[in-house]
Amino acid sequence: MKKLNPTIKFFIVMVISAFIGGLLGGIIIHGEDAIIQSLINFQTFMIDNNLLIQLSTLGLCALLILILYFSAKLKLKRLEENDDLLFDQIDHQLGFLIPFISVTMIFGFCLFGITVTNSLKDFKLLGLIIFLVNMAFTLIMTILTIKLTKILYPNKKGNPLDFNFDKEWLKSCDEAEKFVIYKASYRCYQLMNFVYCGVVTLCLLISIAVNIGIFPYLLIGFLWITQTLIYSVTANRFQHGQLDNVR
Amino acid sequence: MGLENRLKEYRARNNLNQSDLGKLVGASRQTISLIERGDYSPSVILALKIARVFETTVEELFLYEEE
Numbered sequence: 001m002k003k004l005n006p007t008i009k010f011f012i013v014m015v016i017s018a019f020i021g022g023l024l025g026g027i028i029i030h031g032e033d034a035i036i037q038s039l040i041n042f043q044t045f046m047i048d049n050n051l052l053i054q055l056s057t058l059g060l061c062a063l064l065i066l067i068l069y070f071s072a073k074l075k076l077k078r079l080e081e082n083d084d085l086l087f088d089q090i091d092h093q094l095g096f097l098i099p100f101i102s103v104t105m106i107f108g109f110c111l112f113g114i115t116v117t118n119s120l121k122d123f124k125l126l127g128l129i130i131f132l133v134n135m136a137f138t139l140i141m142t143i144l145t146i147k148l149t150k151i152l153y154p155n156k157k158g159n160p161l162d163f164n165f166d167k168e169w170l171k172s173c174d175e176a177e178k179f180v181i182y183k184a185s186y187r188c189y190q191l192m193n194f195v196y197c198g199v200v201t202l203c204l205l206i207s208i209a210v211n212i213g214i215f216p217y218l219l220i221g222f223l224w225i226t227q228t229l230i231y232s233v234t235a236n237r238f239q240h241g242q243l244d245n246v247r
Numbered sequence: 248m249g250l251e252n253r254l255k256e257y258r259a260r261n262n263l264n265q266s267d268l269g270k271l272v273g274a275s276r277q278t279i280s281l282i283e284r285g286d287y288s289p290s291v292i293l294a295l296k297i298a299r300v301f302e303t304t305v306e307e308l309f310l311y312e313e314e
Contacts, residue, residue: 082264087276153275176278176287 021201028208035209047118051126054111058134061104065141068097072148079152087152094149101141108134189231196224251310254283257301272296 004012028035046053072093079086108131115127143160150156158168170178203216258268265279272279272293281287282297289297291305298305 081266084265084276091277155273155275174274174278175290175293176281177275179287 021205024205025208028205032209035206039206039210046114050111050114050118051124051130054108054115054127054130057107057111058104058130061100061107062134062137065097065101065104065137068093068100069141069145069148072097072145076148076151090152094145094152097145098142098149101138101145105135105138108138189227192227193224196220196227249311250285250288251312252282252285253308253310254279254297257303257308258283261301263300268297268300271300 072090075086075090075093079090112127112131115124115131146158146160155172155174156169157172158165162168170181173181200217200220203212203220206212258265265276269276269279273296274293278287282289294305294309298308301308
């Protein structure tokens with residue numbers, strides 16, 4: 001099949017997007033009351049049950065983290081020098097565990113944000129305690145998981161409590177590991193541009209029905225511009241002789 | 248076609264496993280595995296280090312053919 005000219009493809013995508021946007025806008029205007037009501041219901045549910053949601057979500061995440069951590073630790077004890085299969089299994093497990101701990105920490109922040117939002121009316125000390133316990137737990141688990149990773153990869157360096165941890169860790173990675181990190185980072189940068197665009201569109205659609213104020217746009221704009229500028233400035237710096245890959 | 252290599256053959260000839268070779272050239276076992284499978288093209292420096300371990304040339308270990 002002949003490939004479409006990119007310019008024509010771009011305009012077709014734009015026309016389809018505009019059509020879908022118009023359609024969704026129309027649906028939102030007609031279903032305004034239902035949308036407002038479901039948003040209010042959702043917010044009320046989140047605020048009323050915040051402590052329960054906080055406790056159950058973070059508790060479940062903590063349980064999963066502990067299971068994965070101790071299972072990886074046991075496997076590491078069993079690991080013999082030429083057991084490549086077990087090595088790969090532990091590697092995969094740790095590769096999942098580290099980002100999962102970060103996601104649990106982010107969940108903790110978001111759910112605590114909801115507690116704080118409601119704090120003027122009714123401040124719940126338990127919400128703060130859950131947040132602090134979650135922070136301490138994720139920090140300890142990060143340290144322990146990094147320790148396990150260092151047993152698997154003795155060349156890896158860095159203390160998670162050190163502010164220069166990321167730099168030191170990256171420095172201790174070999175070239176293929178760095179290549180993986182760079183590729184993943186660029187993919188993340190690319191996808192985040194679509195995510196920001198999607199979130200702005202979503203805010204625009206919601207704002208047809210509900211007044212969400214100016215802060216969502218300011219916040220997304222700030223994050224989007226910050227990401228674009230950091231990428232551009234760093235890329236520019238690297239292009240002008242600070243690449244430093246001669247090792 | 249791209250980059251082909253004879254790393255596995257040389258490793259077997261020298262009785263080295265992937266971890267041993269990795270340690271000798273300052274790379275992880277996974278990196279050696281990626282190179283052997285042709286999923287990663289090593290840098291000039293790493294290719295030279297590997298060639299030095301096997302006391303051969305980079306051209307002997309790696310073969311590049313235009314697609």
